[in-house]
Amino acid sequence: MANTIPNRKVICDVLIEKANTDKDIVVLCSDSRGSASMTDYVAAHPDQFVEVGIAEQSLVSVSAGLARCGKKAFAASPACFLSTRSMEQCKVDVAYSNTNVTLIGISGGVSYGALGMTHHSAQDIAIMGSIPNMRVYIPSDRHQTKHLIEALLQDEKPAYIRVGRNPVEDVYTEDDCPFEMDKATVVSEGTDIAIVACGEMVKPAQEAVELLKAQGISATLLDMYCVKPIDKDAVVKAAENAKAVLTVEEHTFIGGLGAMVAQIVSAECPRKVVNMSLPDAPVVTGVSKEVFGYYGLTAEGIAEKAAELLK
Amino acid sequence: MENLTAKSFELRRVVLDMIYKAKTGHIGGDFSVMDILITLYYKQMNVSPEQVADPDRDRFILSKGHSVEALYAVLSDRGFFPKEDLETYSQYLSKYIGHPNNKINGIEMNSGSLGHGLSVGVGMALAGRMDKRDYRVYVVMGDGELAEGSVWEGAMAGGHYKLDNLCAVVDRNRLQISGCTEDVMAHDSQDERWGSFGWNVLHAEGNNIAALDEAFNKAKACKGKPTVIIADTTKGYGVSFIENQAAWHHKVPTAEEYEQAAKELAERRAQANG
Numbered sequence: 001m002a003n004t005i006p007n008r009k010v011i012c013d014v015l016i017e018k019a020n021t022d023k024d025i026v027v028l029c030s031d032s033r034g035s036a037s038m039t040d041y042v043a044a045h046p047d048q049f050v051e052v053g054i055a056e057q058s059l060v061s062v063s064a065g066l067a068r069c070g071k072k073a074f075a076a077s078p079a080c081f082l083s084t085r086s087m088e089q090c091k092v093d094v095a096y097s098n099t100n101v102t103l104i105g106i107s108g109g110v111s112y113g114a115l116g117m118t119h120h121s122a123q124d125i126a127i128m129g130s131i132p133n134m135r136v137y138i139p140s141d142r143h144q145t146k147h148l149i150e151a152l153l154q155d156e157k158p159a160y161i162r163v164g165r166n167p168v169e170d171v172y173t174e175d176d177c178p179f180e181m182d183k184a185t186v187v188s189e190g191t192d193i194a195i196v197a198c199g200e201m202v203k204p205a206q207e208a209v210e211l212l213k214a215q216g217i218s219a220t221l222l223d224m225y226c227v228k229p230i231d232k233d234a235v236v237k238a239a240e241n242a243k244a245v246l247t248v249e250e251h252t253f254i255g256g257l258g259a260m261v262a263q264i265v266s267a268e269c270p271r272k273v274v275n276m277s278l279p280d281a282p283v284v285t286g287v288s289k290e291v292f293g294y295y296g297l298t299a300e301g302i303a304e305k306a307a308e309l310l311k
Numbered sequence: 312m313e314n315l316t317a318k319s320f321e322l323r324r325v326v327l328d329m330i331y332k333a334k335t336g337h338i339g340g341d342f343s344v345m346d347i348l349i350t351l352y353y354k355q356m357n358v359s360p361e362q363v364a365d366p367d368r369d370r371f372i373l374s375k376g377h378s379v380e381a382l383y384a385v386l387s388d389r390g391f392f393p394k395e396d397l398e399t400y401s402q403y404l405s406k407y408i409g410h411p412n413n414k415i416n417g418i419e420m421n422s423g424s425l426g427h428g429l430s431v432g433v434g435m436a437l438a439g440r441m442d443k444r445d446y447r448v449y450v451v452m453g454d455g456e457l458a459e460g461s462v463w464e465g466a467m468a469g470g471h472y473k474l475d476n477l478c479a480v481v482d483r484n485r486l487q488i489s490g491c492t493e494d495v496m497a498h499d500s501q502d503e504r505w506g507s508f509g510w511n512v513l514h515a516e517g518n519n520i521a522a523l524d525e526a527f528n529k530a531k532a533c534k535g536k537p538t539v540i541i542a543d544t545t546k547g548y549g550v551s552f553i554e555n556q557a558a559w560h561h562k563v564p565t566a567e568e569y570e571q572a573a574k575e576l577a578e579r580r581a582q583a584n585g
Contacts, residue, residue, distance in 0.1 A: 026441070050437060053471075058430040058464035065434020068419060070366065070442070073434075088424055089461075093431055097413055097421040
């Protein structure tokens with residue numbers, strides 16, 4: 001049965017539960033409580049919530065001020081605005097000042113579909129990843145998202161998380177979701193090709209592995225939810241055991257996961273690396289699924305590219 | 312009791328030495344903001360080197376981060392770090408860079424890019440309210456800084472949440488790097504602007520410690536809204552040829568200018584000591 005729970009809802013549920021006993025948790029929104037699925041949190045913990053209005057710069061700075069005074073601040077706002085409108089606040093007040101702020105970029109990537117480039121965040125890995133002391137996480141499904149938020153509550157360092165707007169099909173199950181902080185999850189192991197994916201691209205990549213298996217091609221699939229710090233050892237190991245490397249991301253090819261993987265592979269164990277991504281241009285109009293289909297970011301598209309790469 | 316006006320000229324001399332040695336710094340704004348910092352650090356704020364991790368300490372943010380030399384002079388004089396450290400200001404590998412950095416004892420937040428401090432202060436004030444602590448939060452901004460839109464996002468939030476534990480100070484020296492603020496981007500009508508955002512607006516002579524002290528006391532007594540103190544200062548205050556000259560925003564004195572400035576500051580200090 002199709003999953004109906006979006007990752008953003010999982011973040012809300014974890015925070016509702018943890019905030020029952022941890023009074024230092026504070027969630028902040030910029031008129032984004034509905035789109036962040038935070039309405040239930042606000043109802044449950046009104047005293048641990050701050051609304052700043054449509055003011056993303058203030059959202060991030062206020063979060064940093066709270067964090068500097070001992071709070072665990074979670075700022076939830078559309079990824080497109082959080083990563084660009086308030087980039088300087090993320091850089092100075094969060095990363096550079098080293099405050100305990102978790103920036104939750106909701107409706108990330110092309111989730112907002114036909115709303116256009118203003119509402120897409122196809123550059124956030126490049127933007128946030130280039131800031132020293134900022135970590136970047138893009139979880140693949142609801143189970144991993146839960147583990148990630150729980151792990152982030154255990155440390156006091158800045159982080160940016162991107163989640164999509166829509167429910168995504170499960171990659172893992174509640175009982176079988178291996179998770180180690182800052183270590184890629186090995187979804188499958190093979191010897192022909194290494195596929196490295198993050199976020200919503202992990203599920204089609206997982207399906208592509210099955211399609212490839214039917215063609216007699218064995219593939220490793222790394223779920224690189226920890227885009228930064230990237231799990232270098234896992235990339236090297238996967239590449240060393242394969243003939244070529246394919247990366248898949250809901251992001252421009254400039255400064256994204258593929259670029260990071262290519263840097264590692266070219267330096268450590270040279271193999272051909274091909275990147276499947278969004279273009280350096282506004283994407284075509286459509287819902288996420290249609291946009292992914294147009295750019296070949298589907299199970300079939302990934303399998304086809306992998307097979308082609310091995311020819 | 313220590314003569315704080317005399318101290319203000321003593322610490323301006325420390326700033327002069329730092330900038331002259333390093334050949335970099337923002338002397339005009341350092342000299343205009345000095346009395347505001349001295350009033351806060353010697354008369355108003357509950358801070359000390361022993362309290363840097365005390366959850367009840369008052370919080371200070373120098374949002375006009377380029378006046379960091381003045382802050383360094385004050386913090387070292389209050390014992391947050393050794394005075395000798397100032398000799399490394401802006402030198403190779405020094406942690407004492409040209410803007411505030413919280414790797415330095417006594418500095419809460421990194422600043423330097425204008426327009427961030429007020430919203431950070433809003434967050435600190437909200438945290439104090441949530442935790443039922445009675446510390447106060449002070450944010451010092453420049454008047455040119457008020458052109459940053461993000462300042463007004465913070466002003467809006469401060470007014471909305473009626474943060475009477477938050478006090479902003481505008482170092483209103485009427486000059487910025489390109490000239491008079493009123494020519495670059497007009498900032499008169501501060502009363503109307505802040506008032507309409509729900510703030511209590513006070514004015515004070517900004518290079519007068521007694522007047523500033525009185526204003527901070529009034530701010531503390533004001534309940535139900537945050538206070539902004541418009542501190543009417545003179546840029547470059549204390550040295551005749553530096554005062555009110557936009558070019559001295561970040562000019563470095565020549566050897567002759569250094570000698571002359573040092574002489575004037577010594578005279579002003581002696582006068583203050585009576």
